Amino acid sequence: MYTAALPASVVELTETLSALPGIGPKTASRLAFFLLRGKSELALRLAEALKGLVERTRFCSICYNVTEADPCPICTNPARNQRMVCVVEEPLDLLALERTDQYHGVYHVLHGALSPMEGVFAEDLRINELEARIRRGDVEEVILATNPTSEGDYTAAYLLQRLKPLGVRITRLGRGLPMGGDLEYADAVTLMRALESRQEL
C-alpha cells in the first residue's frame, strides 16, 4: 500500500488491527487514525486493557471459561449446583445463559464445535477435559447446549455417544431456539424456555 508515507508505528497498528475478525484494511486504518487523533488517554486505556487481557486472564481449570481467578467464581460458588454441567461452545454462550438468571448449575466451555471442513476435530475441543470431569464422579447431569446449528447438532450427537457410557444423565436444550442461530443471540425468555424444556437423550 502507501505505507512508505506513514510512520512504522502506524503501519504496525493498522496491520495488527486488520488481523482481527470482521476488520478489513480500510476499517483498520480508520481506527488507527482515530486513536492517533483522539485524546491520548483512550489509546493508553486500550493498551492497558489489552495488556490486562493477556496478563491477568486465563481459562478456568475446571470449566474452561475465561477467568482472572482459577477456579472461576462460578466453579467456586457454593450457591450453585456443582453437579449440573451445561456444555456450551463459547464463553459468549455462557454469558447468554447467565443473562436468563434462571440457571443455577455450572458450565463447561468447549471452545468451538466439531467442523471437519474447517479443520476442527474432537481433539481441538475441551472434550477430554469434560470426560475427565465426569469420570471424577462429581457430575449428575450434563446439559448439551451447543448451538442449534448443523455443527452444534453434530457436536451434541458425538458428545452423547461418548458420555452416555459414563452413566450420567444427558439432556439437550429444548427446541424453540431458532434453527441455524447462535445461543449468543437468543433472547433470555427463549433461552429460559429451552432450558426448562430440555429433554433427556
Next chain:
Amino acid sequence: MHIRSLSLRQFRTYNRLELDLPASPVLLLGANAQGKTSLLEAIAYLAVGRSPLTNTDQHLIHWRAVESAMPFAHLKTEVIHRNHADLIEIALEQKTLANGGTRLEKQIKLNQHTIRQMDLAGHLNVVVFLPEDVELVSGAPSGRRRFLDDLLSQVYPAYVESLGEYQTALSRRNALLRHLRDFGGDAAQLAPLEETLVQTGVTLSLYRRRVVKALAFYADRLHHDLTGGAAWLQIQYQPNFDPLRPPAVDYQIGLLPETESESPVDLDTLYEAYRKTLHAQRRIEIDRGMTLTGPHRDELRFISDGVDMGTFGSRGQQRTVVLALRLAELRWLEQETRESPVLLLDEVLAELDRARRTYLLNLLGNVEQTILCTTDVEMFPESFREKTLLLEVAEGIIRRK
C-alpha cells in the same frame, strides 16, 4: 399451469424485461446469443432456484451490473394454476465485504413472503430440454444424478432437505476420513455423520427408485413410438448401495433384463444394513480418504435392445433417448402434481428428423404452455405457427412479431 408474466432486471443479457405470456405455445425467434436461452434459464431458475446452465449464481447478473456499485438481478413471475395464482420472486445481490471479497445474497419470495429454496417445490414446475442434454445419456454419471435430483426437487421439499443434509454430512465425513488417515484421532467422530448419511441416503435412494420406475414406464412407450415401433427402452436405476438386492454385477454389454424385487422391506432394516456397510468400510475409506458407498455414486443406465445407449448408442440414438426421457419427465410431473408443467425447448427441433419433429409438435397440443427457441421459423409448419405467439429476440429486447 402456465406463466402469465415474467419480469427480469439485470439478468444475463436482459437489462429490463416485462413480458406477458399466453397459455399456448410461444416461439422465440432470433439469432444466436441474443438472449433466447437466457429467457428459458430465467424461468427454470424461478422454478427451483438453481440454473440448469451454471452452478455460479454470480454469472446470472448482467455483466454491466456486475461492474456497478451494487450489482443485483431480480426475477419475478406470475404462475397461473387451476384454482389459484403464485407470485415467485428471486433477488440476487452482490455485497462487497470489508476484506475486499464479495458475497452473493439470494432472497426468494413466494406471494411476498420470504421462503427457503426448498419451499419453491411445486409452485412452478418446468421441463427444460436443451441441445446439450444428449450429455445426459453419453456423459458422466454425475449428470444423471443431477437430473434425478433436479426433477425430484421440483416436487418434494423433503427430498431437497435430505439432499442438502446428505451432502453436508458427506463432505464432513470425507474431511474427517482424511484427517484420521493423516493425523489420527477418534474414529467415533464418524458415527453421527454416518447416522445422517444413513437416514438421508435411504430417503434419497427410495425417492430415486420410485421416480425412475415411473420414468421407465413412460419412456419405454415414448421411445417405441419415436423409433417407429423399432426399439423399446429400459431405464435402470443402479443404486450404489442397495440393501434390497445383492451387490450389483458389473455387466458389460448384453445386459440382463432385471426383475425388480418387490418384497417390502421396512425402513429400520434398510437403515441397519446401510449402517453396517458404512461401519465395515471405515478402514478402507480412511485409507482412501473418501466415502465410497452411497447415493452420491448411484448410476442410471439406458438400455435399448440389450445395448447400453450411453456407451454404444449412436448420437442419433442418444438424442432419441433424451427426447423420450424429457417427455417421460413431462408425463411424470403431470401425473404426480395433477397439473401440466411448463415445457421449455431450446433449439432441439433442429436436431430431430422430420418424423420425430412432427411427433413432438403434435404432443405439444396437450401441454398447457410450451416456450420454444429457434433460429429458423421455417422449421415449424404453418399449422403450428398459426396457434403460436411469435416473439423476436434481439440483444436482450423482445418484440411481438
